[in-house]
Amino acid sequence: MGRRREVANPLALAVLAWLLTEPMHPYELGRRLMRTGQDRHVKYSRGTLYMVVDRLRRAGFIAERETVRDTRRPERTVYALTDAGREELRDWMRDLVGTPHPEYPRFAVALSLLDALAPEEAAALLRDRLLTLTAQVGELRAAAASAPAWPLPVVEEYRLAVLEAERRFVAGLVDTLAADDLPADRT
Amino acid sequence: MGRRREVANPLALAVLAWLLTEPMHPYELGRRLMRTGQDRHVKYSRGTLYMVVDRLRRAGFIAERETVRDTRRPERTVYALTDAGREELRDWMRDLVGTPHPEYPRFAVALSLLDALAPEEAAALLRDRLLTLTAQVGELRAAAASAPAWPLPVVEEYRLAVLEAERRFVAGLVDTLAADDLPADRT
DNA sequence: TCTATCATGTAACCAGTTACATGATTTT
DNA sequence: AAAATCATGTAACTGGTTACATGATAGA
Structure with a gap:
């Protein structure tokens, strides 16, 4: 051990x-x-x-x-x-x-330093990322559906699960920022 | 670029x-x-x-x-x-x-090589991991609730989201293995 | 005042990546 | 038969980690 x-x-x-x-x-x-x-x-x-x-x-x-x-x-x-x-x-x-081991995903670093970017720019970039993530999820799902191996290897399912979680998270973040950005509109 | x-x-x-x-x-x-x-x-x-x-x-x-x-x-x-x-x-x-960049989480490697372990042993280990993950989620949530900073820094939310996704995935996997393992019980 | 611990940096070592080398087969 | 590509390996370089060094303050 x-x-x-x-x-x-x-x-x-x-x-x-x-x-x-x-x-x-x-x-x-x-x-x-x-x-x-x-x-x-x-x-x-x-x-x-x-x-x-x-x-x-x-x-x-x-x-x-x-x-x-x-x-x-x-x-x-x-x-x-x-x-x-x-x-x-x-x-x-x-x-x-x-046992789970600590990881250092690049996106986490970026998020922890997000203040280094102007808020509008950060928001725009996150929207870009969201698009790509959505596309990737789509691809993985499509590949899974037409996969030669069935059931899908566990790793692939894992990757998909994590990817979808990130997608949801980013989507939420984008929404939050949009809301914060227009406080006048929400009285 | x-x-x-x-x-x-x-x-x-x-x-x-x-x-x-x-x-x-x-x-x-x-x-x-x-x-x-x-x-x-x-x-x-x-x-x-x-x-x-x-x-x-x-x-x-x-x-x-x-x-x-x-x-x-x-x-x-x-x-x-x-x-x-x-x-x-x-x-x-x-x-x-x-833009999302490819990552190499250690757990993915392990999953991709899972055959190297006897199925019962793999199942047992996954149950261990599930316990730890559940505990970690609990800790993070608790820390969040009593956090000095509010709202929670985005990174932390991200980590929590991903952690929960992994937890759900492992839970599902454990269930699947348990089911596969007792085919006689399910007629 | 002796010992422990903090503050700060350096250097030797070890791990990882890139770029190259060479002979074998295939294509034109 | 020249050019391109495949199969295989090596070596030089670059990056990263560990272990050490040294003076300063604080606690016993």
Whole structure:
């Protein structure tokens, strides 16, 4: 509980999870991340991937299984989960699922500094955001309706729920500001 | 539009915003961040603060106004916003408020990898999370009710809205899993 | 007056991203 | 067969965090 993770990057969690299904080389890991759209939930870049894989190896969570010289293609090193890695994966997942952790969404920062903007400008910007959010909700819903997978993956439902909450919040805020802005009209 | 920011760390945004009110030395910036509880929305550490201030200076967004040797206390350098800085602040805020940006919440990663956990274990963990979330919502509401500031700062309302959405979502998920788990009971 | 704690800053280290390199296949 | 693109990896750089340093006040 609470001990610092030796490898803390979320991408490492994804790597462990994928290696749970079968041994793989890094590039393949990257491909699957992309193919399954997980890159929308984990920040992914190849450089980071190789770094993370290397640190997982040094930490003993994964081990080099074989080095395939497929002839032609560059040498690829296949990694497999170790017992320690399996344990780390479970522990990490339990932590993430079981307890909420503080996040730092960019919009919260902006809201906390909203005074730095003139009120009318803030209001106008929030209206812009509202439009985009509404459009995004629409897209997600449409995508869900015509989804190849059904029921929709839980993550997607989660994203949608949060997105809708933000949309409602911004809508309310916009209304409030409009009302504040015309106090004379409301006698 | 969309040109890379020379200093991209959110803490830098907070620095610019504070300097809009008046010139200050870094330590004072840190104090205000803490006092106003902004450290819940921007990741803060002194090391990062000094780094960020230095980069803002190199980028020309802030400038050294004076160096006070208050006698006794270590030398403190007071910084002021430049015109470029004021412009950067507005541009950045407009971007953040006006359009939603992709985020990578830790819980989303976990959800996207939920298969890595045995279903009963996942269900149990989600129940734990639900308890904590419910408690947090309660706390926030209570704090809001007895708040020194009224109306509640917008950020807090935002946080509460999102938190409640997550709570509802997890509650729903827990129910679904419970239902799935006892198909025999539902004939 | 010794110890603890506050106020302030610096520097070494570690993590993450970008840009590049190289051989293989496919397209024109 | 030249050009374009894919597959794979490495390395240099930049950003961020931790741990330390030092003088000042306050409490015992």
